[in-house]
Structures are given as C-alpha cells and as structure tokens.
Amino acid sequence: MIVLGGTASNGIDERLSKIIGAKLVKVEHKVFPDGESYIRMPSSLAGEEVILVQTTQPPQDKNLIELFLTIEAIKDVGATKVTAVVPYLAYSRQDRRFLDGEAISVKTILNLIHSLGASTFITVEPHHPESLSYFPGEVKVVDPLPSLAREIAKVVKRPFVLGPDRGAAGRAERLARELNCDFSYLEKERDRRTGEIKVRGVGLPSLKGFDVILVDDIVSTGGTLLEASKIAYSLGAESVNVVAAHMLLVNGALQKLKQANVKEIIGSNSVVPKERVNLVDISDQIAVKL
Numbered sequence: 409m410i411v412l413g414g415t416a417s418n419g420i421d422e423r424l425s426k427i428i429g430a431k432l433v434k435v436e437h438k439v440f441p442d443g444e445s446y447i448r449m450p451s452s453l454a455g456e457e458v459i460l461v462q463t464t465q466p467p468q469d470k471n472l473i474e475l476f477l478t479i480e481a482i483k484d485v486g487a488t489k490v491t492a493v494v495p496y497l498a499y500s501r502q503d504r505r506f507l508d509g510e511a512i513s514v515k516t517i518l519n520l521i522h523s524l525g526a527s528t529f530i531t532v533e534p535h536h537p538e539s540l541s542y543f544p545g546e547v548k549v550v551d552p553l554p555s556l557a558r559e560i561a562k563v564v565k566r567p568f569v570l571g572p573d574r575g576a577a578g579r580a581e582r583l584a585r586e587l588n589c590d591f592s593y594l595e596k597e598r599d600r601r602t603g604e605i606k607v608r609g610v611g612l613p614s615l616k617g618f619d620v621i622l623v624d625d626i627v628s629t630g631g632t633l634l635e636a637s638k639i640a641y642s643l644g645a646e647s648v649n650v651v652a653a654h655m656l657l658v659n660g661a662l663q664k665l666k667q668a669n670v671k672e673i674i675g676s677n678s679v680v681p682k683e684r685v686n687l688v689d690i691s692d693q694i695a696v697k698l
Contacts, residue, residue: 410453412482414462415445415474418677420495421461423691428698430459435478445470447477454486459698460526461493465679466656468498472517476524483525492526493694495550495678496654501626503539518543530697532678532690533625533653536575548697552653552676553579553623555688557586560651563672564619568645570594572636576624583623583651594636616644626654627675630661637668647671657681 413421413434425432436448460478464471475494482490499513514535519542521529528546533553540547560567571580571593584591592612620640622633627650637648648670655675662683665673677687 409457409459412449412453412458412460412478414460414478415447416463416465416471417461418463418465418495418680420463420493420677420689420691420694423689424459424461424493424695424698427691427695437474445474445477447474447481449481449485452485453482456487457489457491458482458487459491459493461495463495463678464498465496465654465681466658472498476520479521479524479526487525489528490526491528491530491698492521493530494521495532495676495690495694497531497534500535500539503536512542514539515542530694532676532694533579535625550690550693550697551582552678552688552690552693553583554586555690555693556651556653556674556676557583559674559686559688560621560649560672561587564621564647564649566618566646567621568592568615568618569621569623570636570640572622572624572632579625580623583621587621594639612639612643614644615640617646618644619647619649620645622648622650622670624650624652626656627652627661627673628656629659630657630665633670634664634668637665637670641669650674654679655681655685655687657683657685 409430411421411425411430411432415437436450438446462475499517502513522544529543530548532550567587567589569580569584569591571577577593580591580593622636640648649672650670651674653676674686676690
C-alpha cells in the first residue's frame with residue numbers, strides 16, 4: 409500500500425503514511441507558462457493499492473484538474489486500486505437542480521472521479537451526505553466534529569451550540585452531544601437568483617451568559633454567520649464562536665467575522681486558507697476509514 413501525496417494535500421498525506429505505516433510518494437508537478445498542469449508519478453505503482461490525498465480547496469479548478477490527472481495516471485501505470493481521499497470536495501453545494509437547466513456539479517465531479525479509476529471515495533463532512541450517492545463506488549465519510557469539539561472546549565465555559573440554518577440542525581445536535589450542552593438553529597432564506605441571505609431566530613431561548621458556538625460545514629464569505637452572530641448577541645450571548653469543517657474564508661470573511669466580535673474561529677486542515685486561523689488536524693480520523 410502506498411500513500412500518494414497530491415498537489416494539495418495540506419500535510420495530511422505525510423501524517424497518514426506514518427499512522428498506517430505505508431510508504432509515502434509525492435507526485436511531481438509543475439505549471440506550464442500557459443497555466444496548464446503537468447503531473448508525473450515519480451516511482452512505480454504497478455500492482456500497488458494507492459491512497460491518493462488531494463483536497464480541492466481554492467483554486468478549486470486547478471486542484472480538481474490535478475486530481476483528475478493524478479487518478480487516471482495512477483490507474484494507467486498499473487495500480488490495482490485507487491482510494492481517493494478528498495478532504496474538501498469542491499462544487500458540492502450544487503447537489504440538485506434548483507432552477508431549470510442548472511448543472512448538478514457534485515454529480516459531475518463524483519462521476520468523473522469514479523470513471524477515471526477511483527473505486528473508493530473518502531471525504532470530510534460533506535455539504536449534504538446524501539449527494540455522495542452520485543459516486544458509484546464505495547463511499548466513506550469522516551466526521552471532524554469530535555476533534556473540533558475538543559478544541560473549542562478549551563476556550564468556552566458555558567457552551568450553547570447554534571446552527572445558522574435548518575440544514576445545520578443535525579450538525580448542531582452532533583456537536584452539542586460532544587460538548588454535553590443544549591443546541592438550537594436559526595431559519596435562513598436565500599434568494600436563488602441574487603444570493604441575498606435573510607436569517608431569523610424563531611423561538612430561541614435567552615442566551616444570556618452562554619458562549620454560543622455557531623457550527624457549519626463550510627465558511628465561505630461568512631454572510632450567514634455574520635447575521636447569526638448578531639442574533640446571538642441580541643439574545644445576550646457572552647461570546648460568539650465559529651466552528652466549521654472547511655474554512656474557505658473568501659472575500660474578507662475573516663475580517664468581517666472579527667469585526668462582528670466573533671471570538672474563536674476553528675476549522676480542520678481539509679482547507680488551509682490564506683488567513684491564519686486555528687486548524688485541527690484530521691489525519692487520525694481519516695486513517696480510521698482506510
């Protein structure tokens with residue numbers, strides 16, 4: 409068995425190889441002057457089971473293309489099995505057709521990964537777990553919340569978990585179970601054409617004296633969490649903190665969250681954003697799935 413580090417592995421490949429005692433190989437890669445990617449396997453993979461680690465954080469298109477090139481090359485040089493470990497799966501939020509004629513991007517990505525040669529797919533905290541049914545092979549999901557809970561527990565005294573929308577209710581319940589505290593969720597409405605977000609609290613208890621933990625799978629622009637933090641503080645929260653599996657933090661999201669008086673921001677190393685935030689290593693949780 410060989411662990412193959414892709415072009416965007418965030419150090420997870422190195423830690424996985426040590427945890428499971430497998431040989432580590434790094435792909436050779438470069439970018440041509442016109443922006444196209446070059447990928448090469450530097451050693452023989454013939455007859456080997458290969459665990460490829462490649463996340464698809466920004467720049468998503470580049471990292472996806474390099475994922476596709478690497479999977480096909482692994483199979484083409486004679487590997488017997490490819491397990492694709494993709495900690496953050498880009499294009500996963502478009503998992504259904506909201507408006508007529510829309511492409512279902514996660515379906516396309518998962519079908520490509522399988523058709524190129526990966527028989528097993530492992531990812532961390534997908535946006536909608538049911539969307540992984542588009543992958544025709546074996547699927548394994550890594551839960552980062554126990555590790556994230558241990559980290560946030562170090563800095564809060566009286567936790568209360570709040571999901572920023574109804575879709576995060578299950579996630580909020582899971583985190584609350586880890587922290588042995590109560591939870592609730594907000595209601596969110598998004599205009600499908602403009603992207604405008606409206607968040608409101610319905611039937612929430614007083615949060616006076618609580619350290620509120622907003623939990624989500626992805627933090628992108630942070631717009632929903634900004635509105636959620638305002639609601640939490642309006643209900644008396646002592647502090648507001650953010651925990652999420654994938655910290656994309658684009659368009660000044662980190663600065664906006666800090667300006668909204670969000671205290672702690674904790675994510676996993678499925679994504680390494682340009683801004684420095686507290687990232688928890690999830691290699692151990694991935695290793696359990698291998």
